[in-house]
Amino acid sequence: MSEDKKKILVLFAHPSQERSEVNKPLFTACQQHGDVTAIDLYREYPTFHIDIDKEQQRLIEHDVIIFLFPLYWYSTPAILKQWQDLVLEYGFAYGANGHALQGKTFLCAVTAGGSEAAYQKEGYNHFSIRELLHPLEQTASLTGMIYLAPFVLFSARSAVEEDRVNAHIESLRHLLTALANDTLDVETASSLPVLNTNLSNLFNA
Amino acid sequence: MTAYFIQAFIYLCAAVIAVPLAKRFGLGSVLGYLMAGVVIGPIIGLVGSETNTLQHFAEFGVVMMLFLVGLELEPRMLWDMRNKLIGLGGLQIGGTTAIITAAGIYFGLSWSIALTVGLIFALSSTAIVLQTFNEKALSKTEGGKNAFSVLLFQDIAVIPMLALIPLLALPELVEQAQAAVGQAAQQHEELSLVAGLPGWAYGIVVMLAIAAVVVGGHYLSRPLFRYVASSGLREIFTATALMLVIGIAALMSLVGLSPALGTFLAGVVLANSEFRHELESNIEPFKGLLLGLFFITVGAGIDFGVLASNVGPVLGITAGVMLVKALVLFVLALIFRIKNSDRWLFALSLAQAGEFGFVLLSYTVQNHVIPTDLAQILSLVVALSMFLTPGLFIFFDKVIVPRFEHFENDREADEITENGxxxxxxxxxxxxxxxxxxxxxxxxxxxxxxxxxxxxxxxxxxxxxxxxxxxxxxxxxxxxxxxxxxxxxxxxxxxxxxxxxxxxxxxxxxxxxxxxxxxxxxxxxxxxxxxxxxxxxTYHSALELGKEALISLGVHPFKAEQKKATLRELELCYKDSLFESWKKKTEDSKYSAHFRELFIELETAIAKAMKSDHFDEQARVERGWTPPPKDYEKRMNRDE
Known part of the structure; x- marks a missing residue:
């Protein structure tokens, strides 16, 4: 029943797509998924003049919000920050009468250059991905959204050579379907450090 | 005069009916013209004796075609082709001539006649092949380019052939060899600059003529075209283009060279010129019509009487000649590593005898090399093989291409997509x-x-x-x-x-x-x-200047940029509705539309809209990065 399905919005941010090896195919997979509205932010707003009304309307129309991006300096590419600064207005996303995002689900789908070992207290990045994305987690919290653990591909620079891309795309497809059909174990999914380890265990029958 | 009108009408009428029909059935325009010719000539008998004269006239279409081909070919590309030109072309003529001569001797012809026949059949039809390549967009394929180099070499080879053939008639008079070169100049023209000149002087004259075309084309054509173009009269430009082509053809004929070759050379010289496209568009229609006329005359020239009494030999020789030619070409394609469907295109496209065959045949008869009755049969073979060529192209399209399509698609998969x-x-x-x-x-x-x-x-x-x-x-x-x-x-x-x-x-x-x-x-x-x-x-530059003005008047550059974006956004919002009202207005008062009044009206509408609440410009500019209210934390706590 398509009416029962959750609507998913993917906001994709990648400023140099001709060099993208992982994010671009991930985005293509999102575009091909029937329950997903996939937006390429850099394509839509090449001059960074984000249409606030249009973006807020999009948020209202969807149940699941996904940021799809490569990790740039432990954060999102600039346009996604611009998007947050402009779209998540007082009175819309938070504050008095700002309840538009209440109850929606929020997820970051991230690729990181460093290995999983690097994103640990002992590693050279010193923090886990989940820790580094705390600003977004708190944004979700303030706006009343359910925050899921990030869906991460580590060592993304060598993923093509090591033939790990297709499996990652496949997991994303399953994840999107589970989100759309509301068959994801949300409670566990929000407590994990990253979403991908044993992802299939999170799907309810 | 009336007779000319009627004749012209018959030819045009036949073409107008037959060619679109042939195209509709996927047969290509060449076959359409040929069939039109057969219908009005041997079948209905509307035209007859004049076809021969007309054919000489229509051959000028070939001259124009080579000029156009030359225009597409820059000198450097021609130089890059030199190996293929001489290698492929030379081997094709040599091989085909040798095999056909041997066959002729085997069937009891004297060696001199056999050799002449071999030379005649070694040539292919530039007119049919290039026209069909154009029509089917095959000119840029590997097979098409190689076929072109062979055709070009054949055009060059006609000149020594014309010199050689008279020698075959009179083998005992070796001392006439030098004069024969001069006689070559008399192929169709009575006028000649070189008749009777000794060999060395003839050589000098030829070199001078070629130099005149190259140097003149390079240095004189540009000022001439510039002068004509500045007059702004299109038909005078057309006249200049025609003058150029006809002038070169005349010069070449005068010194006994092939006019087609001369104009081709001129085309190559002009390929880099800024007038190239204009020249092409001027000559193109003339070329098309003349070539069409040429094909019609080939069709009309088929003598059904001779054909009927010699069906066996004519069909046999035609099949044999085409088979030998295709075979030689196929072997050459193997040697020169022409691959896949291109190899077939190369072999099939050039398997016919050509229009130069007619020229050489009448020339051999004049020089008593070949008896008239044999020449009649051979001329039928030439015509028939030309008639069959469109069939070979259809065979290529329908049978050969599909066989290679899959393979070639695979090969091209990794190539960068063309932007166009x-x-x-x-x-x-x-x-x-x-x-x-x-x-x-x-x-x-x-x-x-x-x-x-x-x-x-x-x-x-x-x-x-x-x-x-x-x-x-x-x-x-x-x-x-x-x-x-x-x-x-x-x-x-x-x-x-x-x-x-x-x-x-x-x-x-x-x-x-x-x-x-x-x-x-x-x-x-x-x-x-x-x-x-x-x-x-002026829209963007004006907005940009406005923005800079704001900055210079003290507005923060980032804010000025936002204001500019807002104005543009507003315009975009109203674009569609303004367009609709414009369309309505112009349709209502089609003949009295006062644009100025209309646009004053429209501008007022925009100004009004900008002032309205929904499109409060100030509010829109201020909206981005709006901080929460001063006391927002208190309200947030109350909210919870």
Whole structure:
């Protein structure tokens, strides 16, 4: 029943797509998924003049919000920050009468250059991905959204050579379907450090 | 006079009926012309004795075609072809002549007759092959390019053949050998500059003539065309183009060289010229009609009486000749590593005898090399093989290509996708910027302008552009609009820009039209005409200046940028509704539309809209990065 399905919005941010090896195919997979509205932010707003009304309307129309991006300096590419600064207005996303995002689900789908070992207290990045994305987690919290653990591909620079891309795309497809059909174990999914380890265990029958 | 009208009408009528029919059934225009000729000639008998004279006249179409081919071929490309030209062409003529001569001797011909027949059949039909390549877009394929080098070599080889054939008639008179070279000049023309000259002087004259074409083409043509173009009279340009081609043909005939070869050379010399496309679009229609006429005369010239009494030999020889030719070509294709479907195209396309065969045959009869009754049969073989060639092309299309399609698709899969060409009409300040930007990004552009001074200026700064009126369909065609992805219209004449948009969107819906508008009214007209993207020429620069003015008056640059964006956004919001009301207004008062009044009205509407609450400009600018209210934390806590 398509009416029962959750609507998913993917906001994709990648400023140099001709060099993208992982994010671009991930985005293509999102575009091909029937329950997903996939937006390429850099394509839509090449001059960074984000249409606030249009973006807020999009948020209202969807149940699941996904940021799809490569990790740039432990954060999102600039346009996604611009998007947050402009779209998540007082009175819309938070504050008095700002309840538009209440109850929606929020997820970051991230690729990181460093290995999983690097994103640990002992590693050279010193923090886990989940820790580094705390600003977004708190944004979700303030706006009343359910925050899921990030869906991460580590060592993304060598993923093509090591033939790990297709499996990652496949997991994303399953994840999107589970989100759309509301068959994801949300409670566990929000407590994990990253979403991908044993992802299939999170799907309810 | 009346007789001429009637004849011309019959020929044209036959072509008008037969050619579209042939095209509709996928047979190609050449077969259509040939059949038209057969119908009006041997079958109905409407035309007859004059076909021979007409054919000589129509052969001029071949001359024009080689001129056009030359225009497409820059000198460097010709030089790059030299190995193929001599290797492929030489081996093709040598091999075919040897085998056919041997066969002729085997069937009891004397060696001199057999050799002559071999030479005649070694030649292929430039007219049919190049015309068909054009029509089926095969000219740029590997097979097409190789076939062309062979045809070109054959055209060159006709000259020594004409010198050699008289020797075969009189083998005992060796001392006449030198004079024979001079006689070659008398092929059809009575006039000659070189008759009776000794061999060395003839050589010098020939060199001088070629030098005249190359040097004249390079240095004199440009000032001439510039002079003519500045007059702005299109028909005089056409006259100049014709004068050039006919003049060269005349010069070549006078010194006993092939006119086709001379004009080809002139074409190559002019290939780099900015007048190339204009020349092409002027000569093209003449070439097309003359070639058509030529094919009709081939059809009409088939003598059914001779054919009926010699069916066996004619069919046998035709089949044999075509088989031998195709075989030789196929082996050459193997040696020269021409692959896949191109190998077949190369072998099949050149398997016929050609129009030079007719010329050589009548020449051999004049020189008593071949008896008349044999010549009649041979001439039927030439005609028949030309008649069968379109069939071979159909065979290639329907049988050979599908067999290789899958394989070739696989091979080309990893190639970079072609961006296609962008044609830029108008190369004033606007078009120049567009051109520079596109070229900097490795996009192929073809630049056209009808002001010769503009083209000249650009030449000085190494921007390649062509002279010609981009609003003429012919010129757009030669500039390659069929295969272009986009046309950028930046011409100064507003009405013509709109007409051009209409024409291109109607005739080539796949070509995107990006146009520059003079003002809002022009903008709407272009939009109405179907342009895909329109920009007003002063809009962005004016806004940019306005922004800089704000900054200089103390507004923070980032804020000024936001204000600019807001204004643009507002315009976009209103664009569609303004367009609709414009359309309604112009339709209501088609003949009395006062654009100025209309646009004052529209501007007032925009101004009013900008002041209304919903589009409060100030509010929109302030909206981004709005901080929460001063006391928001208190409210948040209350909220929870």
């Amino acid at each position: 060409t962008v044609i830029i009409a108008g190369i004033g300040r606007f078009g120049q910027m567009v051109n520079r930007f596109l070229r900097a990004n490795k996009i192929d552009t073809v630049v056209l302008d009808h002001q010769i001074s503009q083209v000249e200026n650009l030449k000085k700064i190494n921007v390649k552009s062509f002279y010609g009126d981009a609003t003429q369909p012919d010129l757009l065609h030669t500039a390659g609009i069929e295969d272009a992805t986009m046309l950028v219209i930046a011409i100064d004449n507003n009405e013509r820009a709109v007409e051009l948009t209409k024409y291109v969107k109607h005739t080539y819906p796949k070509v995107k039209v990006f146009a520059r508008a003079f003002d809002r009214g022009h903008h709407f007209e272009l939009k109405h005409a179907g342009a895909d993207f329109i920009i007003s020429e």
